[in-house]
Amino acid sequence: MTEISASAPVGTDNDATRPKRRDIGIKRRYAAENRFRALGIGAVSIAVLALVFLLISILSNGLSAFRQTFVAFDVTLDAAVLDKAGNRDPAEMAKVTTIGYGNLLKKALAADLEARGVSTEGISSKEIAGLLSKEAPAQLRNRVLADPGLVGQTISFKTYATGRIDGYYKGRVTMESAALDSNVSPEQLTLADRMRGAGMLTVGFNTGFLFGPDASELRPEAAGLGIAILGSAYMMILVLVMSLPLGIAASIYLEEFAPQNRFTDLIEVNINNLAAVPSIVFGLLGLAIFINFAGLPQSAPVVGALVLTLMTLPTIIIATRAALKAVPPSIREAALGIGASKMQAIFHHVLPLAMPGILTGTIIGLAQALGETAPLLLIGMVAFVRDFPAAPPEGFFDPAAALPVQVYNWTQRADPAFVERASGAIIVLLVFLFLMNLIAIVLRRQFERRW
Amino acid sequence: MSVAEAEKTRERWQTVMSGPAPEHIKMHTRDVCVFYGAKQALFDVDLDIGEREVTALIGPSGCGKSTYLRCLNRMNDTIDICRVTGKIELEGEDIYAPSIDVVELRARVGMVFQKPNPFAKSIFDNVAYGPRIHGLAGSKSDLEDIVVSSLKKAGLYNEVSDRLHEPGTGLSGGQQQRLCIARAIAVNPEVILMDEPCSALDPIATAKVEELIDELRENYSIVIVTHSMQQAARVSQRTAFFHLGILVEVGDTDRMFTNPQDQRTQDYITGRFG
Numbered sequence: 001m002t003e004i005s006a007s008a009p010v011g012t013d014n015d016a017t018r019p020k021r022r023d024i025g026i027k028r029r030y031a032a033e034n035r036f037r038a039l040g041i042g043a044v045s046i047a048v049l050a051l052v053f054l055l056i057s058i059l060s061n062g063l064s065a066f067r068q069t070f071v072a073f074d075v076t077l078d079a080a081v082l083d084k085a086g087n088r089d090p091a092e093m094a095k096v097t098t099i100g101y102g103n104l105l106k107k108a109l110a111a112d113l114e115a116r117g118v119s120t121e122g123i124s125s126k127e128i129a130g131l132l133s134k135e136a137p138a139q140l141r142n143r144v145l146a147d148p149g150l151v152g153q154t155i156s157f158k159t160y161a162t163g164r165i166d167g168y169y170k171g172r173v174t175m176e177s178a179a180l181d182s183n184v185s186p187e188q189l190t191l192a193d194r195m196r197g198a199g200m201l202t203v204g205f206n207t208g209f210l211f212g213p214d215a216s217e218l219r220p221e222a223a224g225l226g227i228a229i230l231g232s233a234y235m236m237i238l239v240l241v242m243s244l245p246l247g248i249a250a251s252i253y254l255e256e257f258a259p260q261n262r263f264t265d266l267i268e269v270n271i272n273n274l275a276a277v278p279s280i281v282f283g284l285l286g287l288a289i290f291i292n293f294a295g296l297p298q299s300a301p302v303v304g305a306l307v308l309t310l311m312t313l314p315t316i317i318i319a320t321r322a323a324l325k326a327v328p329p330s331i332r333e334a335a336l337g338i339g340a341s342k343m344q345a346i347f348h349h350v351l352p353l354a355m356p357g358i359l360t361g362t363i364i365g366l367a368q369a370l371g372e373t374a375p376l377l378l379i380g381m382v383a384f385v386r387d388f389p390a391a392p393p394e395g396f397f398d399p400a401a402a403l404p405v406q407v408y409n410w411t412q413r414a415d416p417a418f419v420e421r422a423s424g425a426i427i428v429l430l431v432f433l434f435l436m437n438l439i440a441i442v443l444r445r446q447f448e449r450r451w
Numbered sequence: 452m453s454v455a456e457a458e459k460t461r462e463r464w465q466t467v468m469s470g471p472a473p474e475h476i477k478m479h480t481r482d483v484c485v486f487y488g489a490k491q492a493l494f495d496v497d498l499d500i501g502e503r504e505v506t507a508l509i510g511p512s513g514c515g516k517s518t519y520l521r522c523l524n525r526m527n528d529t530i531d532i533c534r535v536t537g538k539i540e541l542e543g544e545d546i547y548a549p550s551i552d553v554v555e556l557r558a559r560v561g562m563v564f565q566k567p568n569p570f571a572k573s574i575f576d577n578v579a580y581g582p583r584i585h586g587l588a589g590s591k592s593d594l595e596d597i598v599v600s601s602l603k604k605a606g607l608y609n610e611v612s613d614r615l616h617e618p619g620t621g622l623s624g625g626q627q628q629r630l631c632i633a634r635a636i637a638v639n640p641e642v643i644l645m646d647e648p649c650s651a652l653d654p655i656a657t658a659k660v661e662e663l664i665d666e667l668r669e670n671y672s673i674v675i676v677t678h679s680m681q682q683a684a685r686v687s688q689r690t691a692f693f694h695l696g697i698l699v700e701v702g703d704t705d706r707m708f709t710n711p712q713d714q715r716t717q718d719y720i721t722g723r724f725g
Contacts, residue, residue: 259531260531328568330564330566330568331568331570331571332529333526333529333562333564333568334564334568334569334570334631334634335570335580336526336529336557337524337526337557337561337562337563337564337635338557338558338561338562338580338581338584338634338635338637338638339554339555339556339557339558339561339581339584339585339638340554340580340584341554344584348580348584349570349571352571353571
């Protein structure tokens with residue numbers, strides 16, 4: 001080597017003395033690079049497009065669920081009908097069923113229409129009453145039973161319009177479709193228009209959708225997400241409380257303390273396998289162990305949370321172990337080198353550095369759990385629940401619904417009004433996920449700022 | 452042939468002693484063997500670490516000098532497959548005895564690593580961590596005193612006095628290494644082990660750390676592993692030459708570098724191998 005360089009004249013570019021270069025196809029290399037880049041951009045574009053389509057379709061379908069058509073009119077609460085005994089005893093008054101209230105409402109609406117000068121020509125009184133939600137008599141009855149003093153007075157009563165009328169103002173029902181529909185007639189729609197002109201029919205924000213309980217198939221206008229939101233929130237709290245400490249403890253033990261032997265290898269393989277087990281299997285397990293064996297109540301958030309915890313644990317353990325592994329060993333050595341015990345080294349130095357990774361894993365796990373439907377079906381959370389669960393901790397054992405199960409439930413119902421409800425529920429679910437991710441990002445920033 | 456048989460049949464290695472043993476012995480090691488699984492990394496090392504002097508361990512890569520160093524504060528315990536036999540005494544006390552608390556031992560025998568590894572905390576907290584976990588400071592002002600004096604001893608205080616609460620990881624490499632030295636002396640150890648402390652530093656930072664080692668010699672016994680023979684010659688009073696897991700020769704640094712007794716020592720320090 002030294003001889004060659006010595007014989008080559010310094011500073012001159014003599015091709016003859018240089019070794020011949022093989023053609024390595026620089027142009028082809030660049031072309032390959034460009035092709036790959038185009039491929040990557042294409043893949044990203046497809047993903048973004050899919051997301052945009054998803055959001056557009058959900059938003060266009062679901063946003064209308066947050067608006068609702070209401071009917072407001074004056075009702076005279078006739079004591080002769082509602083309180084025959086005349087002593088305002090709620091127990092006595094409860095004997096009057098919703099049928100009685102329905103008749104009262106029917107008369108009251110017709111009377112109020114007349115009083116306000118809204119023409120009802122050519123429309124039967126049954127059809128007029130058909131504008132009101134089937135939920136209306138129950139609403140009025142609850143209001144009266146809660147406050148028996150109202151009997152005998154004339155109150156202003158606001159209730160949902162029936163789902164078809166609501167659909168008319170959201171573009172779902174037209175005059176043509178009404179002509180073919182046995183549930184609604186074009187005459188009813190024109191009456192609704194007249195009522196709207198008279199201010200009896202209004203469209204406004206639907207608080208009942210967010211805070212009300214679910215309603216039966218026949219009254220989509222009254223179906224709400226309140227219990228599902230509460231049930232999902234309860235479950236997320238329980239899942240977080242159970243899976244985070246368990247997951248972190250298991251990961252720290254496996255990563256830092258466990259001896260490297262066949263047994264720990266086996267555990268590791270099984271944890272990874274557990275992450276890939278279909279979620280419905282966890283539902284079966286929950287049914288067998290938590291409900292049939294341990295005797296916990298069905299449809300309860302606590303059972304749902306236990307099942308989802310089992311499902312979330314592998315995700316959290318895998319993420320936490322990866323985060324712990326990513327902390328440079330020099331940090332452990334530094335701590336051990338000045339006389340920290342193993343636990344001090346881990347809890348003072350390794351864990352804080354791993355925290356951003358652990359949080360990310362936990363949020364991913366929780367997001368999965370939030371959207372999980374199948375295991376909840378098996379433990380009875382698909383049940384139709386009208387009563388709100390109590391405040392925690394007793395509420396954890398009360399029957400409740402869950403957001404994804406509610407979506408599943410509504411998509412199965414026949415009335416087209418439930419399509420918008422289901423999409424609206426998906427929007428609420430997405431908002432939940434978005435908020436959780438936001439919290440994760442904020443927490444991660446917080447921990448990263450501590451270097 | 453099993454490890455145990457190999458141990459029995461192998462001839463015991465005799466280290467060449469060029470010069471007398473140190474007057475005051477801080478750490479006394481005899482027949483130290485280290486095994487990684489079935490592989491033996493150190494063979495019967497007999498070495499005395501003198502008090503208040505710098506002992507340099509030199510030798511080619513993989514010769515076992517870092518392994519030996521990590522035996523002195525039982526850092527090898529953290530490696531599952533590692534097994535240490537022989538006798539290692541600190542002030543006449545066997546540090547591998549069951550009664551010895553390894554946490555306490557490491558407070559007495561501090562360590563500085565090859566790559567600067569400050570904690571992801573502020574400069575103050577980096578130094579204060581050791582005193583805190585060992586309960587060395589009675590009050591907040593005590594702790595501040597310890598931190599300031601440790602930083603001063605490490606020659607870092609003037610450079611960082613106005614940013615004690617900024618992250619230690621934001622310092623330059625040389626400063627980080629001196630911060631690690633300050634962290635080690637904050638727990639008031641008797642011996643400081645340094646594993647190639649300057650190999651990741653530039654010459655100017657190296658010079659500063661070497662200067663610091665020279666000053667620390669007044670109060671501490673120091674054992675330093677180094678790849679640089681110049682560094683060994685500059686900072687140490689005694690030098691031990693390791694080769695293939697064997698302590699070949701140990702003696703006065705001056706004598707080792709001018710008049711080595713063993714042929715291999717001579718070959719190594721004159722640059723013929725390694």
